Amino acid sequence: MSVNDPQRSPQDGPVEPISDQIATIVARVRLGMVKISDGKRSAGAGSVIHASGLIVTNSHVVQSRDIHVQIGSDRVVRGHLIGRDSSTDLAAIMVEEDDLEVVQMGDSSQIRPGEVVFSLGYPWGIDGGLTFGVVIQLGPWPIGTSSDRDNLLSASLHLRPGHSGGPMFNSRGEIVGLNTMMQGPDVGVAIPINRAKSFLKEALVERA
């Protein structure tokens, strides 16, 4: 039964449809997620932002010159670094592909504490490990720091090595952040997607 099935009976209990919805959204986001490695070890994940091969990830995920991008379950292509900024931990890479599935773009300025969010990635290399929680806040993290650059998206979910660069997305399946680090075992911290948008704009302009 599809989530948008208008025939869905109102007697359907609330729990099952919600887990169905989660599964549907996650499956869709997963199509636009890629695995990034240096050819030997998996380094993290990335999100396809444009169908013609533009991918955004963390700078620390693409430290090697060799960038191998796994699309889907088996196809591996070479990635080309088109920009990176280690201070914001962002990087943009291109793959020579067209018609890729993309991750739907969200707006991190609209994020509110309490909203449900999910993170996908390759924790310890495991394909597409999913975790979920709610937004703790969009603001300086750790608390007490104050520059705008420290405004990060923190959520009550469990990021692990390999989630890095992967999408943090909302209940509509829109990417709102890039998984970046964990603060202790119980806080997942992401770079707000709007910062990645400005970074991409700059990276593309410089390249042009």
Next chain:
Amino acid sequence: MSMTLEKLSEDFAEAVESASSSVIRVEGRSRLAASGILWKEPGVIITAHHVLQRDEKLSVGLPSGETLKAELVGRDASVDLAVVRVESDLSSAVWKATDRLRVGHLVLALGRPGKNVMATHGIISSLLGEFRIPFGSKEERLIQTDVVMYPGFSGGPLVDANGAIIGMNTSGLQRGISVSLPLQALEGRVTALLAHGYIRRGYLGISLQPVRLPTTLRRQVKQETGLLISGIEEDSPAEKAKLFQGDVLISVNKDPLRFPDDLLHHLGKDHIGEEITLSTIRGGALTEIKVVVGERSST
């Protein structure tokens, strides 16, 4: 209409927003600030006792960003509660008593250790039954959740999916477990602290341990154990009544005393000043001793 994920997410965010105007930053320790909640009465804020490491130079941060000086009203360390007062007419209208709370309900925990309100989520893990707390009293209504209490979340509210504040969270009451004091447990205590500055408790001034009674006595008093007095405080009601170390208490006002908890029921604040009769074994013989329950102003 069946619930959608998007609606659930929206409801959570709404719940956080509606409760967030009652969530206060409380500065009363050297490291990270903690959280507090506007009470129903204007200018009153409740927080966790353990996050106020000092009694003076307290301040609070309001949702508006304003910082105000706060004065300590009182503490009830037994449930990790403290009450402070600020010069403001702010109060909270979203407190709600929780008779219908069940294990499995989704809840949110809010905090404001910094400028922004912060939120996390969890489920009700257990509604604790009679729960023993220090200083000889009991709290029968504690909420246990699986909420991860982030640094500075203690003293903040537990919020239901509708945005009502149903309790105050603390990680300082039971080590490693997140518990919340529901409104019903807070109400009497906050009122007492506002009226007296402390919680009134009855006391006798004795330390007790249960002991097995000798066979003949067991038959005579028809109980297996009594309470051996292992210590007596100076100037206490017990000392004045000439209770002695080594006495074994058998009953209070004819109610059997088998375990220390049995005595606590007779030492509530309503019993302060009341004369109680203790049946005691002294030198192998039963004797009756009258004691007036004293008042201890514990913090």
